[in-house]
Amino acid sequence: MALRSLEDARAEVLAACPPRPPVTVAVADALGLVLAAPVVAAVDVPAFPNTAMDGFAVRAVDTAGATEAGPVSLRIAGTIRAGQAPDPPVGPGEAVRIMTGAPMPPGADAVVMVERTAVAPDDPDHVRIAAVAAPGDHVRVPGDDVAGGAEVFAAGEVLGPGHLGVLAAVGVPSVLVGPRLRVGVFSTGDELVPAGQPLGPGQIHDSNRVALLSLVARTGAVPVDLGLVRDDEDAIAAAILDGAARCDALLTSGGVSMGDFDYVKVVLDRLAEMTWMQIAIRPAKPFAFGVVGRGGGATEAAGVPVFGLPGNPVSSMVSFELLARPALARMAGVPDDRVVPRPRRAVAAEPLRRRPDGKVHYVRVRLEADPDDGRLHARSAGGQGSHQLLGMARADALAVLPDGNGVGAGDPVDVLLLLD
Numbered sequence: 191m192a193l194r195s196l197e198d199a200r201a202e203v204l205a206a207c208p209p210r211p212p213v214t215v216a217v218a219d220a221l222g223l224v225l226a227a228p229v230v231a232a233v234d235v236p237a238f239p240n241t242a243m244d245g246f247a248v249r250a251v252d253t254a255g256a257t258e259a260g261p262v263s264l265r266i267a268g269t270i271r272a273g274q275a276p277d278p279p280v281g282p283g284e285a286v287r288i289m290t291g292a293p294m295p296p297g298a299d300a301v302v303m304v305e306r307t308a309v310a311p312d313d314p315d316h317v318r319i320a321a322v323a324a325p326g327d328h329v330r331v332p333g334d335d336v337a338g339g340a341e342v343f344a345a346g347e348v349l350g351p352g353h354l355g356v357l358a359a360v361g362v363p364s365v366l367v368g369p370r371l372r373v374g375v376f377s378t379g380d381e382l383v384p385a386g387q388p389l390g391p392g393q394i395h396d397s398n399r400v401a402l403l404s405l406v407a408r409t410g411a412v413p414v415d416l417g418l419v420r421d422d423e424d425a426i427a428a429a430i431l432d433g434a435a436r437c438d439a440l441l442t443s444g445g446v447s448m449g450d451f452d453y454v455k456v457v458l459d460r461l462a463e464m465t466w467m468q469i470a471i472r473p474a475k476p477f478a479f480g481v482v483g484r485g486g487g488a489t490e491a492a493g494v495p496v497f498g499l500p501g502n503p504v505s506s507m508v509s510f511e512l513l514a515r516p517a518l519a520r521m522a523g524v525p526d527d528r529v530v531p532r533p534r535r536a537v538a539a540e541p542l543r544r545r546p547d548g549k550v551h552y553v554r555v556r557l558e559a560d561p562d563d564g565r566l567h568a569r570s571a572g573g574q575g576s577h578q579l580l581g582m583a584r585a586d587a588l589a590v591l592p593d594g595n596g597v598g599a600g601d602p603v604d605v606l607l608l609l610d
Contacts (some may be wrong), residue, residue, distance in 0.1 A: 193548065194471040200513055201467065203479050204529065207495050207517040210438065213369045217357045222410030223367040224523035225347045226430040231340050231360040234333035238276075246285040246317055248299035252501040253323045261318035267335060285317050294329060295565055301328035336360055346525040356359045368523020373398055373406045374433035375441045377417035378426055378454050384418060397579065398443040398506045402499070402537070405510050406441070408609050409518055416440075426457045434482040434494040439518060441510070444501030454498070458489075462496055472549045473576040476500045502576035508552055508588065511608065533604035535589055536566035542589055542603065543596040550592055554585035555605065568605055586596035 241247065244499040250263060264285040268278040276293035280286050285302075286295050292300075292453035299427055300323035308318045328535040335343055342356055345350075349357075349367070350406045357365065382396040383389055401573065406413040414437050419429045433440045445452025455478075457466050464480035478498025495517060499509040511531070536557060555568040568589050572581030587605040597603050 191466075192466045193468050193475075196469055196471050196512060197477075198528065199469050199477065200516060202250050202495075202519055203495075203513055203517050204526075205481070206507070207439075207521050209523050210369050210371070212366050212519050212523065214364050214366050215370075216364050217354055217362060220349050220357075220365055220367055221351065221354060222368060223251050223349055223365075225345050225349065225365060226523055227342055227345050227366045228341050229357065229360075229362060229554055231336045231342050233361055235336040235356075235359045236261045236330050236334060236337045236442045238332055238380055240272075240291055240330050241288050241301045242330050243290050243301065243303050245288060245301045245303040245328065246290045246319070247280055247295055247301050248285045248319065249280060249282065249298060249324055250300040250323045250325045250327070250520045252283060253300075253302065253319050253321070256319045256322050256331060258320045261320040263316045263318055266309070266315055266317055285319070287317075299325045299329070303328060304396050333334040346436060346523075346528070350544050367396065368521075369438070371411040371438040371518060371522055372410045372414050372436065373439045373441060373518065374414040374416045374437035375402045375406065376419055376429050376433065377431075378419045378421060378441065378452075379444065380421045382418055393523075397503050399500070400498075401503065401507055401579075402441050402443065402510060403608075405507065406518075409426055409515060411518060411521075411522070421453050423453050423457055426453050427461065428491045430457060430461055430482065430496070434496075437494065438521060440482070440494060440496045440512075441499060441514060443495070443499040443506040445474040446498045446500055458496060458498065460491060462485045464496070464498070466498075471508075471512070472547070472556075473502065473505040474500055474512065474548070474552070475505075477509055477513060479513075500576075504554070504582045511588070511606070512552070515609075531606050533606050534566065536544075536568045536587075536589070536603055536605045538589075538597045538599055538601050538603050539569040541596065541598050542568070542570065542591060544591050544594070546593055546595065548593055550590060551596075552606070553589040553591055554581045555589045556585060557605065557607075567603070568603055 267284040267286050270286040271289045271293045272291035276295045280295050280297035302323050306321040375394050377399040381393050383393045385395050403413040416433045418423050445454040462480035462482045467477045480496050482494045497514045500508045516529045554571040556571045557566045560567050571585035587607050590604040
């Protein structure tokens, strides 16, 4: 089988994973989702003039000449707390005690912070102002943060905690977003044993399913654990159809290499339109992709992408990053120009060597910011074998090494940041 470029393989995958129809969800449930329509503020934020700190609301003109040595004395007309009406007004020679966020009273045009004031115990009805105020000091004006009628977020924005705070502040109760995908993950193989159970001869613990479920969760999708399925065609077919009926996409690992005679391969070829690929990358060369329900007879589960990832644990995770994650992002409504991760430029902190083999190598690296030059410096995160999961766990990026001999210390190198 001829090697395919990563770009060619990814293009085929993305073409078969169109965005899912948007849904309306409560703002409180929208973390990590992608806006499908712009959001316009209905109100100013803040909606009224208010104070940025505790102090005294004054007429700036009444503080003329005030110093630490010669403070100005003003009569305290009242107190306004946050959430109260802006009353009483401030007249000539008066001040109103005011708390952060409270509305500015009529007549006042500035706030003197409490640290520049003093109220003598023997004269509680007056405040001594020890600083000259200018109109507007410590006053938040309406629309200072968000102006009513302005577009606050465009379609395609991924909603983080700050976005949700803004939406709540402008009074938006719900938003139109790409759906939160449900992604099923299952493992197959009589050699696999769940963690915590003793290993028999030739058995290994099932690590791929745990790692893939965690990767799915970090994308903002809902991971669905479809379990550990024994090597039985009927059981595997049942797991695939059950997952396809309940999920938006399916992930499995293993059984995608050349020459494999695997029950998963047999069942997927029967249920889905599968493409079995050898991609010109290392690790993660073998990869399979298809859609359950297109000509396979699974009519109730039509249109569910299936990602067949390689079985070695590092290969499985790298394959997810390079192929499955972009597809899931597109399905969730991320704009096409942002679904494929963009490399950043770093500097090799040590030689990152490889041998020419016609493939692009993705080396697991750790990044360190150099305090002197401000650049990212990449060094190996550990063992680079496709079975050496510890190095992957310690990595925060993949260094992209084109075919050739690699890079030397101090050379520029592109890196793909792993999702944090």
